[in-house]
Amino acid sequence: MLPQVIIIGRPNVGKSTLFNRLVGKKLALVDDQPGVTRDRRFGEAHLLGLDFTIVDTAGWEDDDPASLPGRMRIQTEASLQGADVALFVIDARAGLTPLDEEIGRWLRSSTVPVILLANKAEGRAGEGGLLESYSLGLGDPVPISAEHGEGIGDLFEALLPHLEDKQPEEDGDDEELSEEDLLRAPLKLAIVGRPNAGKSTLINRFLGEDRLLTGPEAGITRDSIAIDWQWTDPKNGDTRPVRLIDTAGMRKKARVVEKLEKLSVADARHAIDFAEVVVLLLDATQGLEHQDLKIASLVLEEGRALVIAINKWDIAEDPSGLFNGVRAALEDGLAQVRGVPLIAVSARTGKGLDDLLRVSFEIREAWSKRVPTAALNRWFDDALEANPPPAPGGKRIKLRYITQAKTRPPGFVLFGTRLDMLPESYRRYLVNGIRRELGFDAVPIRLTLRSAKNPFAKK
Numbered sequence: 001m002l003p004q005v006i007i008i009g010r011p012n013v014g015k016s017t018l019f020n021r022l023v024g025k026k027l028a029l030v031d032d033q034p035g036v037t038r039d040r041r042f043g044e045a046h047l048l049g050l051d052f053t054i055v056d057t058a059g060w061e062d063d064d065p066a067s068l069p070g071r072m073r074i075q076t077e078a079s080l081q082g083a084d085v086a087l088f089v090i091d092a093r094a095g096l097t098p099l100d101e102e103i104g105r106w107l108r109s110s111t112v113p114v115i116l117l118a119n120k121a122e123g124r125a126g127e128g129g130l131l132e133s134y135s136l137g138l139g140d141p142v143p144i145s146a147e148h149g150e151g152i153g154d155l156f157e158a159l160l161p162h163l164e165d166k167q168p169e170e171d172g173d174d175e176e177l178s179e180e181d182l183l184r185a186p187l188k189l190a191i192v193g194r195p196n197a198g199k200s201t202l203i204n205r206f207l208g209e210d211r212l213l214t215g216p217e218a219g220i221t222r223d224s225i226a227i228d229w230q231w232t233d234p235k236n237g238d239t240r241p242v243r244l245i246d247t248a249g250m251r252k253k254a255r256v257v258e259k260l261e262k263l264s265v266a267d268a269r270h271a272i273d274f275a276e277v278v279v280l281l282l283d284a285t286q287g288l289e290h291q292d293l294k295i296a297s298l299v300l301e302e303g304r305a306l307v308i309a310i311n312k313w314d315i316a317e318d319p320s321g322l323f324n325g326v327r328a329a330l331e332d333g334l335a336q337v338r339g340v341p342l343i344a345v346s347a348r349t350g351k352g353l354d355d356l357l358r359v360s361f362e363i364r365e366a367w368s369k370r371v372p373t374a375a376l377n378r379w380f381d382d383a384l385e386a387n388p389p390p391a392p393g394g395k396r397i398k399l400r401y402i403t404q405a406k407t408r409p410p411g412f413v414l415f416g417t418r419l420d421m422l423p424e425s426y427r428r429y430l431v432n433g434i435r436r437e438l439g440f441d442a443v444p445i446r447l448t449l450r451s452a453k454n455p456f457a458k459k
Helices: 015-023 068-079 098-108 127-136 152-166 179-184 199-207 259-274 290-301 319-333 353-367 373-386 424-437
Strands: 004-008 041-047 050-056 085-091 114-119 187-193 225-232 239-246 277-283 305-311 342-344 398-406 411-417 446-451
Touching: 004 015, 015 041, 015 050, 015 085, 015 114, 041 152, 050 152, 085 098, 085 127, 085 152, 098 127, 114 127, 114 152, 187 199, 187 259, 187 290, 187 353, 199 225, 199 239, 199 353, 259 290, 277 290, 277 353, 290 305, 290 319, 305 319, 305 353, 319 342, 342 353, 373 398, 373 424, 424 446
Parallel strands: 004 050, 004 085, 085 114, 187 239, 187 277, 277 305, 305 342, 411 446
Antiparallel strands: 041 050, 225 239, 398 411
């Protein structure tokens, strides 16, 4: 386990910019308006040989605990538990505020070591705030500029005494993971859907704690948040690792006008790219809408395994009719993949959640499967014998053999002649046969056609 360093401060002091600087990627959304970050975001930081987990938190606000800013503050307070070091960030240009002083008093009462960072300290404009920060009683401030990378060496020196003894031992095994190792690796499971479908509530139910911010307000989640977790299957007692990825709600493109929401949706699409299995969460009180089908098609186009879950099942009207209606609509709307798993769940009561995870692991196994070439071509010969390819215009299409070129998603290459004349219907026949006969279930399959070059063709 890497030591954990948490970033704390009031809104808009540059916490997410510092987080991105330390992880070396633009993982956290950054914007000029305050309060962009709402949930804790974890990242792996590497600073001049120091390795640690860095945690970005919501801006601390002094509001009613029942309000959205108040619930964000409770999340930040909870994040201090288990941290090895806290980085308290202030805005050197704005100077100290009463809220900074309140956060300072709270941090002084904790047992976690605190490093005071005076951000935006480049140039002379930050000198006044830097001097003021001594009054917080948290030792010498470290002047930095998260945006420009200034003062990062000084931050390393401040962190070193706290983290040097907590560095993990180096593992010299850099061999490539086998297929079995890949299946034992954490399941990367992204939860996507329209706003207010209950994505964050579902993840909190999995974890058994209020880890993510939830509430009646639509669009609370902005960043894609990844959380490592262990799931124990109640059927056999097996414990398996899962990386849960919560994402922002994805509305119709025409309704997304604010810059911040555009960034959030782009972040959600980015999360799909890094997932293995994607759960599309529907709202049982609203049924299946066109936007849901668009999200499902996006997931399949990206080559990810798809599972669809109908949430809020405990308050659904006519559950049987709803389930059958959604199943029929999926068969019509997702013609490229038939039989996508459909699970009824309730994030509030926990119904169906173990079934959802069990199916997710099973479909990842199909998504990662490799068929030996001999077995693949035995199936291929039988498929050609049962339904030979057509001969458009009297010209015979010769299909020679097929091979699996890749996994995750499964990709196959079909070799033959005149493949440019092969009808799409016959291509679908082959893909459906691969899926049905070779155990690929409802995962997206890529079939590439490759014709041998004719040496006598005119150049």
